[in-house]
Amino acid sequence: MPEVAPLDRAELEARLASLEKDNQKLVRINAALIERIESGVTRGNDPYAAFQHSVVLAEQVRERTDALNQAMAELKASNHLLSDARLRAETAHQHLIDAIESISDAFVLFDQHQRILLFNSRFKAFWNNSRVEIVAGMRLAEVKRLMTVNGLFTEEALGHGDETLFYRLDDGRWLQVSERPTRDGGRVILFTDITDVKLAETLRREQAVAQKSQESERWIRLITDHVPALIAYLNADLVYEFTNKVYEQWYCCHPGAMLGRSLLEVHSQQHYQRLDAYVARALAGESVTFEFSETNLDNQERYMLRSYVPNRLASGEVVGIFVLIRDITERRRTAEALHQANQNLEQRVRQRTSELTSLNNQLLLEIDERRRMESRLREAKLEAERANLSKTKFLAAVSHDLLQPLNAARLFTSALMERRDPVASETLVRNVSNSLEDVENLLGTLVDISKLDAGVxxxxxxxxxxxxxxxxxxxxxxxxxxxxxxxxxxxxxxxxxxxxxxxxxxxxxxxxxxxxxxxxxxxxxxxxxxxxxxxxxxxxxxxxxxxxxxxxxxxxxxxxxxxxxxxxxxxxxxxxxxxxxxxxxxxxxxxxxxxxxxxxxxxxxxxLSATAPKALPIPLMSEPMLERLQGARVWVLDNDAAICAGMRTLLEGWGCRVVTALSEQDLARQVDNYHAEADLLIADYHLDDEQNGVDAVARINARRASAIPAMMITANYSNELKRQIRELGHMLMHKPVKPMKLKTAMSHLLGK
Incomplete structure (x- = not known):
């Protein structure tokens, strides 16, 4: 038999109902005919014709019954095909859901009416911090509006195509959003996290800028080191930030030895006083040029032409001075010789004319060279302006290293002063302590100025x-x-x-x-x-x-x-x-x-304040508090050996039992892996390998059954560090440490 195409289920059911209805009619007709024949009741005079008619009707019933059975078979086959098709559709749909969940990007699919059909969990995760619930059926325009209203995307930038955009999320991450149309007019949108790419791009850009700055500085130094003139740059505090090779050779300094030192430190008091008036005029914004006599390495007097050019910001503030010094001894002597020649006879004027012409040409060459130098200096000025702020911030950042040796010296001298030595030695030590205190005050003042300028x-x-x-x-x-x-x-x-x-x-x-x-x-x-x-x-x-x-x-x-x-x-x-x-x-x-x-x-x-402050207990130094230091077990953690030695000498002089260490590992070896008995831990905030004392104290106490009271010593004056140490319950002391203040603080902690 030829293959019959499966019919629609509704059509088959309608056809089956019609056949059943016809069959029932035929059955009733057949039963009536048989009954009439058997009873001998006919409407005509031909019983055979009636019988023959009933046989025909029976054949029609049989044919209809066969057709009905065939339709039932076709309906059953169609039902089986529909079940298989539904199962395959459901399986394909589940595979689609699994596929969009397996991709690493956020995914959302819209139909031809721009309504949501499907989305994965990564897309839904974008809305976790908002009160918006994303459901199937929402329109694309509504989704974009909710993204803007809820602040999900804080920044937008165009991509390489009209259908690719870049967004910055409110948590700092970056997304690439790509839209593509489907065949039926819908839209597919993918959200790709490109934060790492952005960070790498930013890092490459910063490295390129830093490399360009270094190359510019090397180029400027290469030029200035080969110019027959003394060139330097002083900041507003009159501290050297640049000197060329000729400048350093003239003043007998090693390369870079002047950098970071003030004008008064490099030169004598007499030399500084001679320059003071001109420097003040330059700092006031005036370009100054003057002659100045100096003695060279051979003890010969030379005449120098000095030019001070102020370095102005866009606001007009003078932040430094460019210094250009030329040796004009020969030119001045030539001028004096010319003046003397003019006092002589007219005939000598003719003899000197050729010499004057030669000298004039030389002067013209020097003037032309000076113009070229000034042009180079103007170009270098732009780089110097950009580097100026970083120089001041650098001085503020090195305050810790400046105060380290001074702090060690103070600890040594304070320990010596407390010992019962002869009067002469005590006087000598006291003088050393006073001198160190003066140096400390001067350095502290300079550091304060630099920190204030740098905004630290x-x-x-x-x-x-x-x-x-x-x-x-x-x-x-x-x-x-x-x-x-x-x-x-x-x-x-x-x-x-x-x-x-x-x-x-x-x-x-x-x-x-x-x-x-x-x-x-x-x-x-x-x-x-x-x-x-x-x-x-x-x-x-x-x-x-x-x-x-x-x-x-x-x-x-x-x-x-x-x-x-x-x-x-x-x-x-x-x-x-x-x-x-x-x-x-x-x-x-x-x-x-x-x-x-x-x-x-x-x-x-x-x-004036309308609110009262919280009362804080002020520790007083009493005799019982001093007795607490006797026999106290103190651990000292500092990456500076001199500081450790000074602290040991000072604390042992107060009767403490001291263990000093340059690192956590060094301390662990000496105190049985931190399990030994201890009453107090003193730690420096800045340790080696970019470690800090706060984290070190936390790690040490984590390995002990009971925490050790801790004191943090640092040259960092930031409010953030103060708050952090205060919240941790530690005590904070700033360098340089005053011995009496240290003793009081230790007694207070031991009293707890």
């Missing part, structure tokens, strides 16, 4: 009782004033103010120190006055005063008063510069009034 120091504003600060300052400076033959008159104040107590103390210490330094006799007054919602903290002195035209000048760096106590050191003239910079950080106003011959008044205004 941040204010930690909080309410506090002003008496907490002023009472301590009054007690401290009363003794200092008395030692200088002066009287400090203090007027107490119980007001609550908002400021950074440490930075405000730095301002007041500088003002009090200046008042004592520039007062011969009489008294210094420390007090406060209210002005509405602000409080003016004032320091009065009875010194010689300041002329009105110099009131603004005194806040400049390296500017000092002309009259001060003869037994006082002159300092660096940075005190009031630091005051002004710190006041700028705090947002406090500094005012000054002065009466020449009578005295001056410096004041800092701070805002």
């Amino acid at each position: 120091i941040k204010a930690d504003i909080a309410p506090f009782a002003l008496s907490e600060l002023l009472d301590n300052l009054a007690a401290e400076y009363t003794q200092l004033a008395r030692s200088e033959g002066l009287e400090l008159h203090f007027i107490g104040c119980s007001a609550l103010v908002r400021s950074d107590i440490q930075l405000l103390a730095r301002i007041l210490r500088n003002l009090l120190s200046n008042a004592i330094r520039y007062t011969y006799s009489g008294r210094v007054v420390l007090g406060c006055r209210r002005h509405h919602q602000r409080l003016s903290i004032q320091v009065w002195d009875s010194g010689m005063g300041i002329a009105e035209e110099r009131l603004e000048e005194i806040f400049q760096e390296f500017k000092r008063g002309d009259v001060q106590r003869p037994d006082q050191d002159r300092g660096l003239g940075l005190g009031l510069a630091i005051v002004e910079k710190i006041a700028g950080i705090l947002g406090h106003r500094i005012t000054v009034r002065s009466w020449p011959g009578k005295g001056s008044m410096f004041a800092v205004e701070v805002p």
Whole structure:
């Protein structure tokens, strides 16, 4: 039989119902005919014809029954095919779902009406942090709108094609979004995470910029080292940041030896004083050219033509000086010879004409060479401006290494002073300690200036009782004033103010120190006055005063008063510069009034506080606290051997049992893998291999049954580190460490 194509199920069911209905009719007709024949009742006179008609009807019933059976078979086959097709469709659909779940990208499929058909879990994960629920049937326009409204994509950039976009997510990751049409008019969108590609691209760009900067610096040095002139660059603090080879050879310095040193450090006081007026004019923004006599290596006097060109920012601020020095001895001597020749007879003028012509040509060549040099310097100026800020930040960053050896020396001398040595040795040690303290103050001041310029120091504003600060300052400076033959008159104040107590103390210490330094006799007054919602903290002195035209000048760096106590050191003239910079950080106003011959008044205004500060216990140094140091088991962790040796000497002098180590591994070997008994752990914050003391203390205490009280010592003054150490419950001390303060802090921790 020819193969019959499967019919639609609904059509087969309709056909089956029709056949069953016809069959039932035929059955009833056949039964009626048979009954009539058997009963002998017919409508005609021909019984045979009636019988023959019934036979025909029976044959039709049989044919219809066969057709019905065939239709039933076809319906069963079609049902089986439909079941197989449904199973294959469901399997294919599941395979599709598994496939889109297996890809690493987020996937979403829209139909021809731009409604969601399918999406994988990675696409759904984008919406976990929002209240939006993504479901099938949502339109593409609605999905894009929700992405924008919920801030999922914070930045958009065009890709290489119209259907590729790049987005930055709110968590910092980057996505590449690709859209492709389907055959039935739908859309497929893929979201690919390209964060690593972006980071790699950024890293390559930064490395290229750094390499270009290094190449530019090498090129500038190559040029300047072969120019027959002395070339240097000084920043606004008069610190050398660049010197060429000729400059270093002229002043007998090794390559790079001048960098990072000030003009006053490199040259003698007499040499510096001769240049001071010209340097001041250059820092004020004026280009200065002048002749200057110097003695060379052969002890010959040479005449040098110096040019100081100020380096200005776009704002007009002078941030440094370009220095160009030419040896014009021969030119000057030639000029003198010409002048002498002009005093002689006319006939000698003719003899010198050819020489003058030659010299004039030489001068023209030198002028042309100078013009080319100035052009190169202008090109180098652009690079120097970009490098200037990083130089200042570099000086702030090396403060830790500057203070390390100084801290070690202070620990040694403090330990020696506490021992019972002969009077002569004690005097010598005390002199060494005083000298180190002076060096420490000078370095600390320079580091403070660099940190303020680099923006490293941040204010930690909080309410506090002003008496907490002023009472301590009054007690401290009363003794200092008395030692200088002066009287400090203090007027107490119980007001609550908002400021950074440490930075405000730095301002007041500088003002009090200046008042004592520039007062011969009489008294210094420390007090406060209210002005509405602000409080003016004032320091009065009875010194010689300041002329009105110099009131603004005194806040400049390296500017000092002309009259001060003869037994006082002159300092660096940075005190009031630091005051002004710190006041700028705090947002406090500094005012000054002065009466020449009578005295001056410096004041800092701070805002009053309506909320009371939290009371903190202040540890006092009592006899029981001192006894706690006797026999105390102290571990010291510092990557500087000198610091470890100094701490051991100092602490053992206080009766402590000390273990010092340069690393965690070194300490573990000495103390039974951290299981030995210990009362206190002192750790430096900066350790080797980019490790820090905070993490080291955490690892050490994690391996012990009970944690050791910890003290962190650092030259890092950041507020973030203060908060971190405070939250961990450790004690923080800043370098250089004061021995008395260290002893008090240790006693306090041991008391806990």
